[in-house]
Amino acid sequence: MAEFLSDIEIAHAAKLKPIKDIAQELGINEQEIELYGTYKAKINDSFIRRRQSFPDGKLILVTAINPTPMGEGKTTTTVGLGEAMSKLGKRAVVALREPSLGPVFGIKGGAAGGGYAQVVPMEDINLHFTGDFHAITSANNLLCAVIDNHLQQGNELRIDPKRILFSRVMDMNDRSLRNIAVGLGGKSDGVTREDHFMITVASEIMAILCLAESIIDLKERLGNILVAYSYDNKPVYCRDLKVNGAMAALLKDAMKPNLVQTLENTPAIIHGGPFANIAHGCNSVKATKLALKLADYAITEAGFGADLGAEKFLDIKCRVAGLTPSAVVIVATVRALKYNGGAQKSALTEENLDALKRGMCNLEKHIENIQGFGLPVVVAINRFESDSDAELAVLREMCEKKGVDFALSEVFAKGGEGGIELAKKVIDACQKESSFKFTYPDEFSITEKIEAVAKKIYGADGVNYEPAAIKAIKDIEALDPEYAKYPICVAKTQYSLSDDMTKLGRPRGFNITVRDVRLSAGARFIVVLTGAIMTMPGLPKLPAAFNIDVDDDGNISGLF
Numbered sequence: 001m002a003e004f005l006s007d008i009e010i011a012h013a014a015k016l017k018p019i020k021d022i023a024q025e026l027g028i029n030e031q032e033i034e035l036y037g038t039y040k041a042k043i044n045d046s047f048i049r050r051r052q053s054f055p056d057g058k059l060i061l062v063t064a065i066n067p068t069p070m071g072e073g074k075t076t077t078t079v080g081l082g083e084a085m086s087k088l089g090k091r092a093v094v095a096l097r098e099p100s101l102g103p104v105f106g107i108k109g110g111a112a113g114g115g116y117a118q119v120v121p122m123e124d125i126n127l128h129f130t131g132d133f134h135a136i137t138s139a140n141n142l143l144c145a146v147i148d149n150h151l152q153q154g155n156e157l158r159i160d161p162k163r164i165l166f167s168r169v170m171d172m173n174d175r176s177l178r179n180i181a182v183g184l185g186g187k188s189d190g191v192t193r194e195d196h197f198m199i200t201v202a203s204e205i206m207a208i209l210c211l212a213e214s215i216i217d218l219k220e221r222l223g224n225i226l227v228a229y230s231y232d233n234k235p236v237y238c239r240d241l242k243v244n245g246a247m248a249a250l251l252k253d254a255m256k257p258n259l260v261q262t263l264e265n266t267p268a269i270i271h272g273g274p275f276a277n278i279a280h281g282c283n284s285v286k287a288t289k290l291a292l293k294l295a296d297y298a299i300t301e302a303g304f305g306a307d308l309g310a311e312k313f314l315d316i317k318c319r320v321a322g323l324t325p326s327a328v329v330i331v332a333t334v335r336a337l338k339y340n341g342g343a344q345k346s347a348l349t350e351e352n353l354d355a356l357k358r359g360m361c362n363l364e365k366h367i368e369n370i371q372g373f374g375l376p377v378v379v380a381i382n383r384f385e386s387d388s389d390a391e392l393a394v395l396r397e398m399c400e401k402k403g404v405d406f407a408l409s410e411v412f413a414k415g416g417e418g419g420i421e422l423a424k425k426v427i428d429a430c431q432k433e434s435s436f437k438f439t440y441p442d443e444f445s446i447t448e449k450i451e452a453v454a455k456k457i458y459g460a461d462g463v464n465y466e467p468a469a470i471k472a473i474k475d476i477e478a479l480d481p482e483y484a485k486y487p488i489c490v491a492k493t494q495y496s497l498s499d500d501m502t503k504l505g506r507p508r509g510f511n512i513t514v515r516d517v518r519l520s521a522g523a524r525f526i527v528v529l530t531g532a533i534m535t536m537p538g539l540p541k542l543p544a545a546f547n548i549d550v551d552d553d554g555n556i557s558g559l560f
Helices: 007-013 019-025 045-050 074-087 101-105 122-126 132-152 204-211 215-223 244-251 285-294 306-321 334-340 353-372 389-402 411-430 446-458 467-479 481-485
Strands: 033-035 041-043 058-064 092-096 117-120 159-164 168-170 180-182 193-195 197-199 226-230 235-237 258-262 267-270 297-301 327-332 377-382 405-409 462-465 488-491 511-520 525-530
Touching: 007 117, 007 122, 019 033, 019 041, 019 258, 058 074, 058 306, 058 353, 058 411, 074 092, 074 117, 074 258, 074 297, 074 327, 074 377, 074 405, 074 411, 092 285, 117 122, 117 258, 117 411, 132 159, 132 168, 132 204, 132 226, 132 244, 159 193, 204 215, 204 244, 204 306, 215 244, 267 285, 285 297, 285 306, 297 411, 306 327, 306 353, 306 446, 306 488, 327 334, 327 353, 327 411, 334 353, 334 389, 353 377, 353 389, 353 446, 377 389, 377 411, 389 405, 405 411, 446 462, 446 467, 446 488, 446 511, 446 525, 462 467, 467 481, 467 511, 467 525
Parallel strands: 058 297, 058 327, 092 267, 092 297, 168 197, 327 377, 377 405, 462 511, 488 525
Antiparallel strands: 033 041, 041 258, 159 226, 180 193, 226 235, 258 267, 511 525
């Protein structure tokens, strides 16, 4: 039984197919994949071009309520739904995001699903995988090195060291690198200035890789990165430093989607970045579009709660790529809703109808938000043994009143078999009429877009702008009127609909505070920093790294 085995033990016991066989079942020949060992591969552009004329399947987005310390099982549900679709005889492909090493070694541990609904080989996927994030880190830091070298070698572009906007990255939680000084030492050691580190997945390079659809598009986007201002107040772009071609060369293999499989041999494409609280949190456009060409049902996920990942998937990714989901699954758990209703973490396995009823408002708000996008909704309750029949009945009644389908999911314990009810409800939802619309039009000003998301999605009364944010918005609008037409990417705590992580449930009577706004001209969106959100996380007191080990035979343990 699943409860007696760790995730990694379950993964090690699985009977995997060689990935070339999975590819062949999808109509991909050996010349169109690049093998990374026996069980993972990259898919070449030659196949993607050959598949262009094929019809698209249905796109299903899996999202969730605001996360809690217990975890809601969004990736697990996504994987299990794909397995269940396969059991029903449907051609299904799961399209996921790649895990970041930061959470893997930090607070979260592995991020490849769980129980009997995992993508495998899970330890490879969690640790380095095919090197995509390392390539992104290298490309990002190449640009940083060129910026500092330009300052050292005469500064022809007259870059103001105090107005350099582009910062270094690494794919690890390290709070001590948030604010640093570079160029210390002698004259030959560079120009002394303040610098910063972000985690790799929050970088503009990650967003560019996820949104670019070709190498040509990639190079153009890289060239458009706004890196600094000059002493004359002129913008300096990556293309001015003549390094976007070299960066693209580092990223050419990372641009290719990765093919793996689930425990039940359902194909899975994993490509692109997590962290929807500080980035756009979606897998790559190339991966999603490829999954649509390969399957009747392409099942993808967006990071954290629907207020973050789903909003960005719908308002940014779908806008840029011309995608329209056929249905949206919102994952919730009884224990998480009781937590939102004020129940103590130590008592979440006890029946508590009052706490559940108080906490259901969080799920209700997320349902309303997705319905506001004009899309059919299915609520998936990730079931635990402690969930009482009375609690499940209360949830079912609420969903019926909201006009959405409701299904119990037991994919963690039973794999695809535990997701049959959910899969049937999702298939039915995909047949329903929809009227997809964005939260705001392109023509809205930057502040109008921020206020639309704050009021419609978070339920805020309004928005407060700190002086730095007001100045940044004016600078962006003055730089080029076209920039104001870009969608916004809000960086906000994942734990609350508000920008205050302590406000659970469905907060009311609050304002969102915007402390800064940054232009990501290469990604073609505007980053809005709210509350106390950090773009470089820190490690907890007891990092997950303490539990991870490897034996003499190379077998890894401790990844869940």
